Amino acid sequence: MGQLERWRRNGLIPSPEIRRLGAAGTQAVYPDGTGDLVCALARHAGPGRSYDDLALLAFFGGAQVPEPALKAALARVYFRHRVQHEDHVEQVQAQVPPLWAAEMDGEYERAEAEAKISLSENGRAVRQMRSNLRRRPDLARATREEVDGRLLGVLVGLQMWQLPETDGAFMADLTAALHLDCDVLEDCLAVWDYAAACHASQMARQEETSPEERIDKLARIGLEDLQALRAEVLESTDQIWARATGGRQTRASMNQPWQARGAAGTLMEWMSAREVHPAGTILADRYFIESLADLSLRCRIFEALRGNRAGEGRAAFIARTSG
Numbered sequence: 001m002g003q004l005e006r007w008r009r010n011g012l013i014p015s016p017e018i019r020r021l022g023a024a025g026t027q028a029v030y031p032d033g034t035g036d037l038v039c040a041l042a043r044h045a046g047p048g049r050s051y052d053d054l055a056l057l058a059f060f061g062g063a064q065v066p067e068p069a070l071k072a073a074l075a076r077v078y079f080r081h082r083v084q085h086e087d088h089v090e091q092v093q094a095q096v097p098p099l100w101a102a103e104m105d106g107e108y109e110r111a112e113a114e115a116k117i118s119l120s121e122n123g124r125a126v127r128q129m130r131s132n133l134r135r136r137p138d139l140a141r142a143t144r145e146e147v148d149g150r151l152l153g154v155l156v157g158l159q160m161w162q163l164p165e166t167d168g169a170f171m172a173d174l175t176a177a178l179h180l181d182c183d184v185l186e187d188c189l190a191v192w193d194y195a196a197a198c199h200a201s202q203m204a205r206q207e208e209t210s211p212e213e214r215i216d217k218l219a220r221i222g223l224e225d226l227q228a229l230r231a232e233v234l235e236s237t238d239q240i241w242a243r244a245t246g247g248r249q250t251r252a253s254m255n256q257p258w259q260a261r262g263a264a265g266t267l268m269e270w271m272s273a274r275e276v277h278p279a280g281t282i283l284a285d286r287y288f289i290e291s292l293a294d295l296s297l298r299c300r301i302f303e304a305l306r307g308n309r310a311g312e313g314r315a316a317f318i319a320r321t322s323g
Contacts (some may be wrong), residue, residue: 003045005040011069012058033064049257052076056260060230067223076216077261078268079211089113108159115155116240119148125194128187129154132179138171151177158198161206163298170304180296181205200291204276214272221271231248233267236284251274 007013016030020261040063041054049057052073059073094115118126130151133139139147154177157163157170164170178195182188234254241252254260270283277286 003145007038007051007054011066011072012051012055014066020172037063037065040095047114051258053240053260056264057255057257058165058252060234060260060263062086067226070226071218074264075215077264078214081261088117092116095164106120108156111156111159111161112152114159116153116312118155119152123190123194125190126151126155128191129177132182132188132191133173134180136176136180158195158202162204163199163202163295165298165302168302168306171299175299178295178299180299185243185300186246193240193243196288196292199295200287200295201273203286203294204273207276209272214268218268226267230270232270232283233263235282236266236287237263239284239288275297 004013008015013034037058040058040061044054044061047254051069055065055069055073056077057072089110090113093109133147133150133154134142139150141289150173153170154173157167157174164323178191188209234252237252237254238250242250252259255262266283274281274283281290
């Protein structure tokens with residue numbers, strides 16, 4: 001009973017309705033679904049797990065978590081991570097020499113800082129893009145520093161608000177880094193996921209938002225809409241997991257706090273981002289299928305144009321036009 005009372009005091013389970021039964025005393029009646037909620041909380045309870053972790057694990061497991069506790073958990077988890085990330089970006093931006101910073105605009109500074117963070121984390125996608133870039137003849141025997149310089153350019157371009165398609169050198173490196181003709185899917189899925197997620201933002205309308213606006217949006221959204229967002233997030237997570245496991249597993253587990261926090265962050269981002277994508281856009285489709293297809297098309301078009309751009313050369317042009 002002590003655990004149930006602590007969960008109730010912290011808003012994880014609803015307070016019962018007390019009904020008077022006359023001479024028989026009173027009866028505590030809990031809302032429908034409370035039993036399933038208690039089972040979900042008990043299943044995920046463990047040492048070191050916060051009430052926010054329990055709320056998110058139960059919610060993404062399908063339980064009906066009370067709205068105030070759920071929204072508080074979403075806000076605390078999301079903004080804690082967002083503030084930490086933005087502080088990191090600002091620290092990286094501050095390392096840019098003043099003379100260089102004067103020649104850069106704010107968008108480029110932000111994109112470069114994001115790219116440097118991704119490069120320093122050296123995740124699977126970054127490692128594979130580095131390997132893919134070495135397929136270029138001019139980088140086959142290049143030093144790690146030279147390859148990372150080119151890789152940083154690819155990452156910056158993917159972090160820009162719009163894909164810099166008019167930059168031929170960037171598009172050539174991007175095409176090599178993505179390695180769209182890769183026949184070993186496990187090697188390139190992480191790359192394609194990373195690039196598709198970045199490009200999905202480039203496909204949207206650019207609108208500024210603020211923490212206050214996000215908090216207000218979260219406060220006003222209804223529980224049914226939150227549950228619909230949950231379904232989209234879980235579908236997207238399952239698709240990523242299926243690709244990562246080569247189709248061996250079609251459902252991603254959601255039993256660790258870090259998984260629930262990641263899902264919460266995706267839900268909060270998509271809650272705002274869906275408004276700058278076409279109406280009716282589905283998260284799972286936009287963040288991989290549609291985004292990667294669009295990115296692939298742009299790379300194919302660049303390759304086709306570059307392959308057909310024979311040109312006659314300056315000397316031949318002068319000879320032809322000088323009379």
